[in-house]
Amino acid sequence: xxxxxxxxxxxxxxxxxxxELASFFENHQKDSETTSGILRGKTILQLFLEDSTRTKISxxxxxKRLGANVLHFSISQSSLNKGESLKDTILTLNQxxxxxxxxxxxxxxxxxxxxQWTKSPIVSAGDGQYQHPTQGLLDCWTLLNHLPSIKGxxxxxxxxxxxxxxxxxxxxxxxxxxxxxxxCGPYTLLPKSAxxxxxxxxxxxxxxxxxxxxxxxxxxxxxxMTSALIPSQQEFHRIWGLTKKKHHDLCPQAWILHPGPVxxxxxxxxxxxxxxxxxxxxxxxxxLYMRMAVLARVLGKDPLV
Ligand code: NCD
Numbered sequence: 001x002x003x004x005x006x007x008x009x010x011x012x013x014x015x016x017x018x019x020e021l022a023s024f025f026e027n028h029q030k031d032s033e034t035t036s037g038i039l040r041g042k043t044i045l046q047l048f049l050e051d052s053t054r055t056k057i058s059x060x061x062x063x064k065r066l067g068a069n070v071l072h073f074s075i076s077q078s079s080l081n082k083g084e085s086l087k088d089t090i091l092t093l094n095q096x097x098x099x100x101x102x103x104x105x106x107x108x109x110x111x112x113x114x115x116q117w118t119k120s121p122i123v124s125a126g127d128g129q130y131q132h133p134t135q136g137l138l139d140c141w142t143l144l145n146h147l148p149s150i151k152g153x154x155x156x157x158x159x160x161x162x163x164x165x166x167x168x169x170x171x172x173x174x175x176x177x178x179x180x181x182x183x184c185g186p187y188t189l190l191p192k193s194a195x196x197x198x199x200x201x202x203x204x205x206x207x208x209x210x211x212x213x214x215x216x217x218x219x220x221x222x223x224x225m226t227s228a229l230i231p232s233q234q235e236f237h238r239i240w241g242l243t244k245k246k247h248h249d250l251c252p253q254a255w256i257l258h259p260g261p262v263x264x265x266x267x268x269x270x271x272x273x274x275x276x277x278x279x280x281x282x283x284x285x286x287x288l289y290m291r292m293a294v295l296a297r298v299l300g301k302d303p304l305v
Contacts, residue, residue: 003122004298005111006131007169012176019141021293021304022286025065032065035292038301039068045098047073048125049080050106054260054284055125055135059102062291066301071098086110090117100298103127106223108165121298129163129224135259136169138290140177142283143214146255151178156209156254157199159218159240159267160189163225166259170216171197184208185240188229189220205240206250214255217242219263233266243269247277255279 028034044063048056063070073093075081080089094117101122103111108128115122126132140150147153155174161167161183174181181199183190194201202208209215220236230236247254256268256278264270272278296302 002298003111003115003124004133004294005115005122005124005127006172007133007136008131008172010133010173010176015137015140015173015176017297017302017304018137018290018293019144021296021302022138022141022289024304025289025292026286029289034303035065036067038296038303039063039066039299042068042099042299043071043097044068044100044102044295045071045073045093045096046102046125047093048104049075049110050104050126052104052125054287055104055132058284058287059123059125059134059291059295062288062295065288066292066295068099068295071096086114087117090114094118094120100295123294123298126165129165129221130168132165132169132259134287134291134294135166136173137294138287139166139170139216139257139259139283140173141290142279142286143255143257144177145282145286146279147213149178150174153179153213154182154211155179156182156184156212156215157218158184158205158208158215158242160220161185161194161218162189162191162229163221164218167216167218171199182208182212185218186230186236205242205246209242209246209251209254212251212254214257215242215251217256217258217262217267219258219261219267237266237269241265241267241269242272244271244275247272247275253277257283260284 060070098120102125104125108130111124111127157167175198183199183201258280
């Protein structure tokens with residue numbers, strides 16, 4: 001494989017290869033002899049132009065578990081603050097010969113742009129509101145561990161879909177897996193382009209989640225909003241927030257997923273913390289193994305091939 005910038009061009013076979021390898025790493029988590037030599041001698045450069053907790057830490061741990069050297073570039077301590085351009089930054093860092101770049105950027109399209117200035121593969125760790133492919137992969141893998149087949153299952157994406165790169169990465173995979181997808185949220189937070197995504201759009205939560213098999217929740221991504229798109233956070237919670245009661249009354253079998261960070265009391269009620277159907281911490285845990293799989297495959301070092 002070369003870059004991993006989007007899930008749109010991944011086939012079902014690609015997805016299966018990622019999940020098989022992620023499962024392999026999960027099963028060998030205590031076996032450092034098997035894993036720690038896979039990327040020995042490789043240098044991985046993490047370029048994060050935007051805040052991150054779980055994605056950054058799990059990529060770093062994934063690279064280290066596979067034996068790679070990891071370098072960090074964080075915007076607050078870099079010469080980007082002294083007026084250096086992004087292009088000059090990349091050309092400068094190229095001189096240290098990174099074998100792979102892991103990039104998170106606030107502006108959509110940055111990862112594609114950077115492919116022009118480096119020959120090494122780029123793995124997107126979140127690209128504006130465009131894509132977040134490793135999150136889409138790990139979310140679908142997590143769900144498949146609880147719903148052995150997603151074919152024909154009702155999967156709801158709830159909340160701020162308009163600004164969600166995670167939703168844009170999940171949808172192509174869920175479609176390939178045969179899910180029946182419903183998008184739900186205020187009209188102002190549902191993208192116009194949804195019409196091209198092979199999804200059903202239902203802004204009324206009670207109708208959207210009735211009988212759902214899984215619900216992927218999304219926070220209000222205010223840092224990407226250019227104007228006020230909802231009357232208030234309280235109104236959003238009242239109408240589109242998922243609470244224990246709504247879950248119990250409308251879709252008690254539904255698994256609850258969220259890429260994090262969660263704003264409790266907004267997209268999910270406080271009474272949903274520690275809910276038995278919540279897979280939120282499992283997503284975090286599985287993110288490590290999926291990112292190990294992505295790094296090994298992007299660097300041509302898949303031990304199962
Ligand atoms: C997401 C992101 O950064 O896009 N979080 C993540 O990577 N786990 C979702 C979000 O910020 O809401």
